[in-house]
Amino acid sequence: MEPAAEDLLDRAVELARQARDADDYEAVWEILREVAADGPASLLAGTDLLASSDPVVRAVGCDLLGCASDLHEAVRADAASALLRLAPPDTDGDLSWSIAHALGSTHDRRAAPVLVSLAEHPDSDVRLQAAQALPFMPPEEVVIRALIRLTADQDSPVRNWATFGLGSQAEADTPAVREALWARVGDEEEDVHAEAVFGLARRRDPRSTALIVELLEAEQGIYSWGLEAAACLRDPALLPHLTGYDASSPPVATALCECDPAARRRRDDFAAALLDAVYERSPDADPAVFSTLLETGLILRTTHAEGTDTWSVEALMERAHGDARRAAREI
Known part of the structure; x- marks a missing residue:
């Protein structure tokens, strides 16, 4: 790696040591995104950092590999291999967070066992990263079970992401999945409730019709992905509740078509x-x-x-x- 890039990584490690919250760490991300512009070089540099005995350096190495994976699909497999060599994950919260975050960026199916393990980490921020990454793993039973557990997490952001992942990203449709989504209907967090309703509607669960109507009629209106869920439901009963939305909007037009038997025909x-x-x-x-x-x-x-x-x-x-x-x- 060029000396200038090495200097940047030294600066990133220094800033990471000083960071006390996510806002402080943004300066680290800026440096890592700059270094990651060179995919092959950042892959080598990140892998070298993982060999350090210093957990802060290893965490920065993970974050660099995650940035490189976001920018360059070609490096993802090698980045995942390097990250998985750190498994089983260190119990250190910051390092475990970085492992989960970076593995999620690789979208590598080999990461599933590590992410399932991290889904039970005591740090809610680590569990959040697992919840965001697991939907991109193969929909094997162990992955779906982990997502189902996370939908009932005590931390509301974790519940929200897990319910979104299970309901709208994962393709599994089993009684256990529907039961988990139904358990989140009425959640104290409105977004969790909405994601559960959307997940049920995508699976054409008839119980979700009345719940979709409530969201359509709500003062703030429904999210665009809620309209997509309504379209999946294909229930003509939704048509009167879609008339107040802009029919020129693609999600609305799709919902109108799918819910109208004549248009669908x-x-x-x-x-x-x-x-x-x-x-x-x-x-x-x-x-x-x-x-x-x-x-x-x-x-x-x-x-x-x-x-x-x-x-x-x-x-x-x-x-x-x-x-x-x-x-x-x-x-």
Whole structure:
């Protein structure tokens, strides 16, 4: 690494020693983001810092690897390997926080066991980092169980992130997941309650209709991702409560379409006609229309020698003014 970068890292460690709160540490993050601009060099530097006997230096090394992973997907696997060599995590809260935060940035499935362990750390800030990272791990039973435990955490930010992760990011849909989300309905923290409702609506749990209506009718209105959850629910009973929202807004337009049986039928008819039109023009493309779990809308997929292409059926329908043959020609 260039001498200038080494000097910056020395300064970062010095500032980290002096930091007393998150605001103080922001100066450290600024330096680390600057150093991390050079992905390969920051990977080597961060890995070297992890070898230190000083927990502050190791924590800065973790944070540097996390920044590098945020900026450069190519370094994530090697960064995760270096971070996992620190496992089992040190009980030191600051170092454990940095390990959890950095592993979350790598999105590496190998990190799941460490993050599950950190989800039970005595420091709520460490548990918060685990709650934010676990939804990006493979939805294995042990990961889902850890998220379920965190939804009942005594710390409200941890509960909020875990409920969001379980309800809106994780794709698991089991009785245990729904029970955990339902347990957070009525939580003293309004955001936790809302995230639980959204998670249930995404799973088309009929109990969530009345709760979505309450959020739609609330004075402050509903979050945009709440509108997406309403769209997943596909309940015509929501239509009268969506009329007060701006229909030109994409989340509102999607909710109106999904909750209106007639609009959904027009979209589905277009999708069927589009599938036929694409197959007629290019049968080797092996076209398919599908939807994804806990998401709205339909996707058209075609295959070719180089791989696959996908398009939003709704976007094609709008662009081609409902003409399936025109949409097939354009793609």
